[in-house]
Amino acid sequence: MEKLSNIEFIFSPIDEVTAAILDSIxxxxxxxxxxxxxxxQIEVFISEYIDEFKDDLYCLLEYPYVDKVYRDSFYNYYSxxxxxxxxDCIRVSLFKKKITKNDFINPTNHKKxxxxxxxxxxxxxxxxxxxxxxxxNPEAFIDSNIRICRFKVNALILGVKLVTEGFPHSSQDEETxxxxxxxxxxxxxxxxxxxxxxxxxxxxxIHQALRRFSYQRQLPSNGLTMDQISYALMEFGFxxxxxxxxxxxxxLKKIIDYYIESGIPILAGLESGEMGHVIIIHGKKYPxxxxxxxxxxxxxxxxxxDVEYIDWSSIPAKYVVQDDNLSPYRIxxxxxxxxxxxxxxxxxxxxxxxxxxxYPKIYLxxxxxxxxxxxxxxxxxxxxxxDDGFVQRTFLASSRSxxxxxxxxxxxxxxxxxxxxxxxMPKFIWCREIYQRLSNKITEKQPIGLIILDATEANNTSIxxxxxxxxxxxxxxxxxxxxxxxxHRFKNYSCYNNLK
Amino acid sequence: xxxxxxxxxxxxxxxxxxxxIEKSDIAESKKRIKDEMESVxxxxxxxxxxxKQDAEGLILNS
Numbered sequence: 372m373e374k375l376s377n378i379e380f381i382f383s384p385i386d387e388v389t390a391a392i393l394d395s396i397x398x399x400x401x402x403x404x405x406x407x408x409x410x411x412q413i414e415v416f417i418s419e420y421i422d423e424f425k426d427d428l429y430c431l432l433e434y435p436y437v438d439k440v441y442r443d444s445f446y447n448y449y450s451x452x453x454x455x456x457x458x459d460c461i462r463v464s465l466f467k468k469k470i471t472k473n474d475f476i477n478p479t480n481h482k483k484x485x486x487x488x489x490x491x492x493x494x495x496x497x498x499x500x501x502x503x504x505x506x507x508n509p510e511a512f513i514d515s516n517i518r519i520c521r522f523k524v525n526a527l528i529l530g531v532k533l534v535t536e537g538f539p540h541s542s543q544d545e546e547t548x549x550x551x552x553x554x555x556x557x558x559x560x561x562x563x564x565x566x567x568x569x570x571x572x573x574x575x576x577i578h579q580a581l582r583r584f585s586y587q588r589q590l591p592s593n594g595l596t597m598d599q600i601s602y603a604l605m606e607f608g609f610x611x612x613x614x615x616x617x618x619x620x621x622x623l624k625k626i627i628d629y630y631i632e633s634g635i636p637i638l639a640g641l642e643s644g645e646m647g648h649v650i651i652i653h654g655k656k657y658p659x660x661x662x663x664x665x666x667x668x669x670x671x672x673x674x675x676x677d678v679e680y681i682d683w684s685s686i687p688a689k690y691v692v693q694d695d696n697l698s699p700y701r702i703x704x705x706x707x708x709x710x711x712x713x714x715x716x717x718x719x720x721x722x723x724x725x726x727x728x729x730y731p732k733i734y735l736x737x738x739x740x741x742x743x744x745x746x747x748x749x750x751x752x753x754x755x756x757x758d759d760g761f762v763q764r765t766f767l768a769s770s771r772s773x774x775x776x777x778x779x780x781x782x783x784x785x786x787x788x789x790x791x792x793x794x795x796m797p798k799f800i801w802c803r804e805i806y807q808r809l810s811n812k813i814t815e816k817q818p819i820g821l822i823i824l825d826a827t828e829a830n831n832t833s834i835x836x837x838x839x840x841x842x843x844x845x846x847x848x849x850x851x852x853x854x855x856x857x858x859h860r861f862k863n864y865s866c867y868n869n870l871k
Numbered sequence: 872x873x874x875x876x877x878x879x880x881x882x883x884x885x886x887x888x889x890x891x892i893e894k895s896d897i898a899e900s901k902k903r904i905k906d907e908m909e910s911v912x913x914x915x916x917x918x919x920x921x922x923k924q925d926a927e928g929l930i931l932n933s
Contacts, residue, residue: 596930600931613926647931649931742908746904750900833905850882850889855890856889
């Protein structure tokens with residue numbers, strides 16, 4: 372048995388990294404083949420993957436690297452096969468600028484390395500499914516002007532602990548993890564590393580969670596249905612919700628937008644004929660300028676007249692997805708989720724249903740919350756008669772993050788700030804910000820109204836979910852179990868963002 | 872004896888600025904909103920069940 376007792380490192384500018392990866396594959400993964408032949412398709416695949424990155428990055432390759440996800444697949448599946456599969460991977464770390472070996476030796480340069488570090492991706496020894504787990508900062512990509520759900524990740528490289536932020540991605544290996552398992556893994560990797568309530572999971576744990584649901588062998592994987600995905604996520608601690616296109620033909624995009632604005636990554640099942648695929652939607656790319664004519668208006672009847680308004684979800688925007696067949700952070704339109712595919716069938720992908728991994732005690736979901744807030748706004752006692760053309764933006768927030776946002780606002784009146792900070796709130800709240808009109812630039816928005824609902828309120832027909840309402844003429848809140856009006860104008864509040 | 876302690880409460884912050892809304896007015900609003908929301912919730916519950924059934928159909932493995 373050959374034993375590699377040391378780890379080999381290669382420093383490379385990004386324009387040479389495709390060749391460096393191919394050399395490493397030839398040297399380590401294909402060493403038993405005399406000719407060292409690499410399928411040209413692999414070359415094209417790696418080259419296309421690397422082309423998505425900015426061209427001034429610097430890379431550090433290391434082999435052997437023990438990747439926890441591939442090792443799990445190896446011990447539970449690949450090692451049981453007749454053919455020989457390797458157990459070690461190559462890790463490619465990415466840096467903003469040139470780095471040298473001295474940067475790792477000299478402790479005074481470690482801060483610089485941390486500033487430059489942009490994450491890593493794994494090259495698996497499964498030659499037909501090379502790109503494994505990755506957590507890469509969007510800054511590494513050419514199109515990096517996006518807002519996403521992100522978490523901090525630590526990596527130990529040449530003994531130096533480096534930190535960056537991103538959203539997990541992996542390509543499927545087509546045997547132990549198909550798109551369904553890959554999306555569950557990525558979602559749990561995100562939640563498990565960000566919140567103490569959840570834990571990251573490995574592929575065999577996903578199969579274990581679904582064992583009770585399975586009436587035939589689980590490996591090699593045949594994929595999963597959306598309800599199986601939802602079941603697995605429930606087993607991992609979520610209170611999931613499923614929304615299908617057939618049930619919500621007109622509202623599905625709005626629901627997706629509400630949850631993405633809430634900073635909750637969602638799983639979207641795509642269908643094209645008999646073909647099914649699943650991706651994670653976890654961010655948004657706002658247009659640089661808004662064409663007012665393109666934005667549809669909605670109306671509701673209140674106080675004897677029709678009131679016209681714009682829902683934030685109607686503003687044309689693109690969404691950021693992790694698709695295990697494509698590079699990380701691809702930007703899609705919800706009408707054409709298959710737009711980056713070359714195949715005709717995949718290009719016709721349409722969103723069939725979504726699974727939303729909610730915190731289990733969020734009992735008030737998006738559809739009912741939206742309607743309940745609208746009813747509150749329309750009410751003559753606790754609502755407000757906003758002028759035609761107002762814009763509303765709806766999202767879930769944790770009360771901790773929301774209060775921290777309030778505390779950091781410098782222009783808001785002190786009494787109003789205290790009122791919001793001292794209000795008793797549950798762990799999660801539904802918020803609706805109301806803007807006077809739609810500006811041409813997405814960044815030019817200052818709310819004139821704010822409504823906060825208790826997202827843990829299961830009695831979803833009741834006004835009792837109302838925690839706070841701020842309007843241009845007054846505020847409404849609960850005082851000693853009774854609703855009261857406060858003589859404060861709601862002003863100088865700045866919008867809250869869950870996406871970073 | 873003087874104390875350096877300072878207590879802030881919702882009442883002290885908003886002193887003189889609070890007007891309780893009549894309970895009868897709130898009861899009226901509650902009833903109107905409850906009536907409006909009942910059909911919304913019924914419709915949502917139907918759609919929730921149907922969404923679950925729809926999610927059983929498509930195998931995701933591409």
